[in-house]
Amino acid sequence: MVVIIDPGHGGKDPGAIGYGIREKDVVLGIGLKLGRLMNENYPEVHVVFTRSTDVFVPLIDRSKIANKNKADLFISIHANSGGTPATTGTETFVLGLHRSKENLEVAKKENSVILLEEDYSKTYEGFDPNSSESYIMFELVQDIYMDQSLSFADAIQHQFKSRLSTSNRGVKQAGLLVLRQSSMPSVLVEAGFLSNHGEANYLSTEEGQRTIALSIFEAFKKFKAKNEGNPTAIADKNQRSANNSRNTEPERVQQPRDTVKPEKAETTEQKSVEPDKTEPLQETPQTTKPETTDTEVQGTTYYSVQIGANTTPIEPVPGNFKGLKNVRREKTDKYYRYYIGKETSVEEIKETWKQIKLKFPQSFIVSFVDGKRIILDSSK
Numbered sequence: 001m002v003v004i005i006d007p008g009h010g011g012k013d014p015g016a017i018g019y020g021i022r023e024k025d026v027v028l029g030i031g032l033k034l035g036r037l038m039n040e041n042y043p044e045v046h047v048v049f050t051r052s053t054d055v056f057v058p059l060i061d062r063s064k065i066a067n068k069n070k071a072d073l074f075i076s077i078h079a080n081s082g083g084t085p086a087t088t089g090t091e092t093f094v095l096g097l098h099r100s101k102e103n104l105e106v107a108k109k110e111n112s113v114i115l116l117e118e119d120y121s122k123t124y125e126g127f128d129p130n131s132s133e134s135y136i137m138f139e140l141v142q143d144i145y146m147d148q149s150l151s152f153a154d155a156i157q158h159q160f161k162s163r164l165s166t167s168n169r170g171v172k173q174a175g176l177l178v179l180r181q182s183s184m185p186s187v188l189v190e191a192g193f194l195s196n197h198g199e200a201n202y203l204s205t206e207e208g209q210r211t212i213a214l215s216i217f218e219a220f221k222k223f224k225a226k227n228e229g230n231p232t233a234i235a236d237k238n239q240r241s242a243n244n245s246r247n248t249e250p251e252r253v254q255q256p257r258d259t260v261k262p263e264k265a266e267t268t269e270q271k272s273v274e275p276d277k278t279e280p281l282q283e284t285p286q287t288t289k290p291e292t293t294d295t296e297v298q299g300t301t302y303y304s305v306q307i308g309a310n311t312t313p314i315e316p317v318p319g320n321f322k323g324l325k326n327v328r329r330e331k332t333d334k335y336y337r338y339y340i341g342k343e344t345s346v347e348e349i350k351e352t353w354k355q356i357k358l359k360f361p362q363s364f365i366v367s368f369v370d371g372k373r374i375i376l377d378s379s380k
């Protein structure tokens with residue numbers, strides 16, 4: 001598993017500043033602490049930082065680092081400012097079209113860092129971070145990772161709620177460029193308001209940063225448990241990064257080891273009360289009602305490879321599935337599932353699966369018995 005930790009801003013870009021406290025410093029502190037928690041507790045997880053020092057990293061390069069490392073999760077860390085000096089709270093964003101002017105303002109603020117980049121107009125194809133019209137493109141976003149991003153964002157806010165005294169501003173959607181160009185479940189955390197004196201002070205302390213990091217880490221534990229060996233809906237990684245014309249090598253940053261005593265993750269498992277937006281780990285057989293006109297379902301058993309699932313349908317065309325032809329989409333309950341192959345023997349589908357796995361490592365075999373979908377334990 002590869003996790004990208006993306007502390008926002010850096011170098012010539014301080015981000016928000018409040019009471020002398022700079023966003024770039026706060027989020028780097030949180031990011032490094034989060035990375036250390038992951039390394040200490042999950043040595044098998046490969047943590048990659050988009051920056052681990054005070055350097056300027058163009059927005060597009062952050063996504064490139066994530067895409068080139070074939071990351072499973074992208075965590076962008078920021079701190080807020082705005083509203084009135086009394087405005088406080090945490091919020092976590094997933095990609096989408098803003099539902100309120102407030103969310104648009106956050107997107108404008110975070111996206112406007114591209115103005116510090118040379119050739120930003122060319123790199124981002126004329127995207128103007130300050131023009132509301134530019135954001136219309138986010139209406140067309142078909143994010144196959146939305147379920148997982150939302151679920152992770154929910155878990156983060158749930159942790160914040162139980163660990164921080166500040167208000168929970170919830171999970172939101174906005175047109176954030178850094179999320180748009182990353183082809184994996186992605187969230188952007190706004191860890192609090194630097195424009196509020198108390199919150200700025202808190203975020204500048206070791207304790208404050210540690211609590212934020214621990215909250216994200218606890219949410220990550222849930223994400224990891226939920227998604228391991230589980231269907232991950234995958235879209236064409238090239239599709240969304242197609243605009244990236246520059247060729248920067250990904251920055252692989254080793255997690256700095258220092259002498260600070262590592263934070264121990266709390267072992268008490270908290271029961272999440274939020275509704276589960278991702279596909280459940282264990283599924284009971286369900287009756288499948290194929291969307292397609294394909295009717296050879298009744299009275300037969302066949303096997304398919306499931307590539308992914310989501311709630312917002314995308315077209316099962318090769319362009320959306322790394323060039324794979326004959327992907328079929330079926331809808332069961334609220335999920336659109338994407339399958340390939342329809343074989344009558346396990347041996348045959350395993351052959352198919354071998355090929356599919358090269359492109360979609362988290363695909364798995366399902367069988368359909370009289371229209372009922374059953375997940376096979378593919379390890380056997």
Ligand SMILES: [Zn+2]
Binds near residue numbers: 009015079110
């Ligand atoms: Zn920021």
